[in-house]
Every structure is written in structure tokens, then in C-alpha cells.
Amino acid sequence: MEDIGLLLIRLVxxxxxxxHGAQKLFGWFGGPGLTGTGEWLESIGIKPGGKIWAIVAGTFELVGGILFLIGFWIPVGASLIGLIMLDAILTVHGPNGFWAVNNGFEYNLVLIAIVVGIAFTGPGGYVLFK
Structure with a gap:
């Protein structure tokens, strides 16, 4: 049952x-793509090079998500996800306080705790590669 629980967490x-990575990089799932993400990053003060940081953020999310999903190199995937969530706290959500209802960092912190917890416990038995 533990393996099923870990798989469920990793899948979601x-x-x-x-x-999220595909939204930033390719504009899929209603996302803004590289140009839109880069422009938004520059609008919140991440200048110059908003498009470069959009590539970095999208790549961290996409690659981190894939690694976490398949249970391969979990510490690397968790680190990529955790870093991008820490960046979201520092650049966007932190000034708004804790609660998500105020656009705070509550949700980002929960995600960091989940990925770090899985990195410490391991991916469970249901992984694509061992």
C-alpha cells in the first residue's frame, strides 16, 4: 500500500x-509560451532576460516533473521542483504572506515539503527505471 501511496503522490x-513546464515552454494547456512567460517575468522585475529565465523555469518544471513522475533520479527531480518553488516564493508569493487566499506561499511550501519528503523516503516500488 505504501508503494501505491507514493505512486499516487508522484503521479499528481x-x-x-x-x-506547468509545457505551458511555459510550448504554450500548451492554455499557457503563455516562452514569449508570454518571459514578458511576465520582466513585468515583475526579472530583467533583463525574461525569456531566458522562462526557459530555465519551464525546463526545471518539465524535467523535474518527468523525473518525479517516473521515479528516476528522484533527488534531481525533487531538487528541480523544489528550487523552482523556492524561486516562486522569493520572487512572487513571499511578500503576500503565508496564505494562498492572499496569493501567499502556502501552496509552494506544501509542494516543497512533498518533493523533499519523497526525495528522503524514495519513490516506492512502482518506478519506470530501477
Missing amino acids: IGLTFVG
Whole structure:
């Protein structure tokens, strides 16, 4: 049952981050793509090079999500996801306080705790590669 629980966590978190990365990099799932993400990053003060940081953020989310999803190189995938969530706290959500209802960092912190926890416990028995 533990393996099923870990798989469920990895599927939800991994697929979510694959989707977020695809939104930023390719404009899939209603996302803004590289140009839109880069422009938004520059609008919040990440200048110059908003498009470069959009590539970095999207790649961290996409690759981190894939690794987390398949249970391969979990520490690397968790680190990529954790770093992008820490960046979201520092650049966007932190000034708004803790609670998500105020656009705070509550959700980002929960995601960091999940990926770090899985990195420490391991991916479970249901993985694509061993």
C-alpha cells in the first residue's frame, strides 16, 4: 500500500509540473509560451532576460516533473521542483504572506515539503527505471 501511496503522490505532482513546464515552454494547456512567460517575468522585475529565465523555469518544471513522475533520479527531480518553488516564493508569493487566499506561499511550501519528503523516503516500488 505504501508503494501505491507514493505512486499516487508522484503521479499528481509529476504530471502537474510537466504541465506547468509545457505551458511555459510550448504554450500548451492554455499557457503563455516562452514569449508570454518571459514578458511576465520582466513585468515583475526579472530583467533583463525574461525569456531566458522562462526557459530555465519551464525546463526545471518539465524535467523535474518527468523525473518525479517516473521515479528516476528522484533527488534531481525533487531538487528541480523544489528550487523552482523556492524561486516562486522569493520572487512572487513571499511578500503576500503565508496564505494562498492572499496569493501567499502556502501552496509552494506544501509542494516543497512533498518533493523533499519523497526525495528522503524514495519513490516506492512502482518506478519506470530501477
